[in-house]
Amino acid sequence: MPLPPFPPSPSVEAATLPRSGSSEPASLSAEDRSLDLSPSTPDTKLFRSAPAPPLLLVDSPAPPLPVATRLTAVEDSASRCPACGDNRHRILVRGSDRLYGTTTKQFFLVECSQCQLIRLDPWPSPEELAAYYPERYWFDASQDTSGRLAERYRRFVLGDHVRFVLAAFTASGLPGPILDVGCGGGLFLRMLHERGLPAIGLDLSAAAAGVTWRRQGVPAVCASLAQAPFAPATFSLITMFHVLEHLYDPASYVDEARKLLRPSGRLIVQVPNIDCWQFFLAGENWNGLDIPRHLIHFKSKDVEALLEDCGFEILRRKYFSWRDNPAGLATTLAPGLDPMSRRIRARAESPRLRLIKDLLYFALVLASIPFTAMEAAVRQGSTIMVEARRKS
Numbered sequence: 001m002p003l004p005p006f007p008p009s010p011s012v013e014a015a016t017l018p019r020s021g022s023s024e025p026a027s028l029s030a031e032d033r034s035l036d037l038s039p040s041t042p043d044t045k046l047f048r049s050a051p052a053p054p055l056l057l058v059d060s061p062a063p064p065l066p067v068a069t070r071l072t073a074v075e076d077s078a079s080r081c082p083a084c085g086d087n088r089h090r091i092l093v094r095g096s097d098r099l100y101g102t103t104t105k106q107f108f109l110v111e112c113s114q115c116q117l118i119r120l121d122p123w124p125s126p127e128e129l130a131a132y133y134p135e136r137y138w139f140d141a142s143q144d145t146s147g148r149l150a151e152r153y154r155r156f157v158l159g160d161h162v163r164f165v166l167a168a169f170t171a172s173g174l175p176g177p178i179l180d181v182g183c184g185g186g187l188f189l190r191m192l193h194e195r196g197l198p199a200i201g202l203d204l205s206a207a208a209a210g211v212t213w214r215r216q217g218v219p220a221v222c223a224s225l226a227q228a229p230f231a232p233a234t235f236s237l238i239t240m241f242h243v244l245e246h247l248y249d250p251a252s253y254v255d256e257a258r259k260l261l262r263p264s265g266r267l268i269v270q271v272p273n274i275d276c277w278q279f280f281l282a283g284e285n286w287n288g289l290d291i292p293r294h295l296i297h298f299k300s301k302d303v304e305a306l307l308e309d310c311g312f313e314i315l316r317r318k319y320f321s322w323r324d325n326p327a328g329l330a331t332t333l334a335p336g337l338d339p340m341s342r343r344i345r346a347r348a349e350s351p352r353l354r355l356i357k358d359l360l361y362f363a364l365v366l367a368s369i370p371f372t373a374m375e376a377a378v379r380q381g382s383t384i385m386v387e388a389r390r391k392s
């Protein structure tokens with residue numbers, strides 16, 4: 001199915017868009033990248049922040065991590081809830097980067113005494129946070145036999161995401177296209193294309209957008225959502241899988257998504273669910289915390305309040321994901337076997353040892369299915385996927 005043209009929005013006329021047939025992702029010029037450092041004021045509604053301030057231009061390239069463009073709450077985040085502004089909180093657990101070992105610094109998880117939102121404390125500065133993101137913090141299968149097997153497995157488990165999106169897309173009755181925010185290596189987008197759905201990727205990592213474009217053959221743009229070169233009301237459906245928990249200001253992303261969606265367009269959001277059995281039992285060892293990269297730890301009611309405050313109506317909720325829940329428990333139990341952790345930590349492994357570890361991890365994932373299915377059945381699965389409709 002042919003893709004519609006990318007209509008450049010007035011604010012990003014200087015964006016460098018690829019020529020037709022180009023193998024490179026689109027990139028924004030330095031003039032288009034901006035950080036807002038102006039002070040904010042607390043708001044009484046959950047996650048609602050001050051109106052978008054004037055842009056501050058910077059020369060350096062955008063950092064390859066999903067940071068929202070409004071970073072105002074960083075300096076005083078230790079004392080204020082980003083959702084309600086209250087400064088009272090209680091400490092739940094303490095931990096560090098258990099999975100990738102990018103730092104030994106200790107962080108707390110604190111719960112707001114007013115609205116019960118759970119957040120990382122203290123919030124790292126954007127520069128500090130950038131150092132906590134490994135270079136390839138997303139899936140990119142190698143081209144050998146093991147890589148092909150891994151991709152086959154990913155295709156099987158991603159079928160779940162594809163079915164959820166397909167049902168929302170069909171129910172919307174809108175013609176497309178679809179935007180996947182935080183597209184990573186782009187396998188999900190390729191699966192949408194294979195089903196005839198017009199879809200485009202967006203990622204702050206130029207390397208991720210490049211892999212999506214070159215290897216998966218799906219158009220991808222390297223930008224933040226606020227600076228993406230799309231006209232308002234372009235998309236029928238926008239997906240954000242595991243994006244919002246990485247942001248200082250998730251409401252700004254949901255606001256942008258609302259602007260880019262057509263009336264009645266669908267937003268699909270997936271985040272880890274801290275109201276799950278796994279966190280209750282494993283505490284700071286629960287894989288879904290991903291300390292210190294997850295800045296906010298959502299429960300169902302937090303996600304729903306965020307979306308409703310930003311002008312969406314909740315249509316569907318799902319607490320089990322074939323891709324995320326069983327593998328998440330396997331990594332909680334044996335982080336040393338997690339394939340991404342082993343790749344990022346560059347563990348020296350012979351082909352035989354690698355195969356043994358891969359098989360052990362896979363066996364643990366299979367063994368994790370009954371437990372993760374049970375917690376999801378009582379709405380305490382370790383992830384939440386929500387479909388919401390843009391109110392017109």
Ligand SMILES: [Zn+2]
Nearest residue numbers: 081084112115
């Ligand atoms: Zn609060």
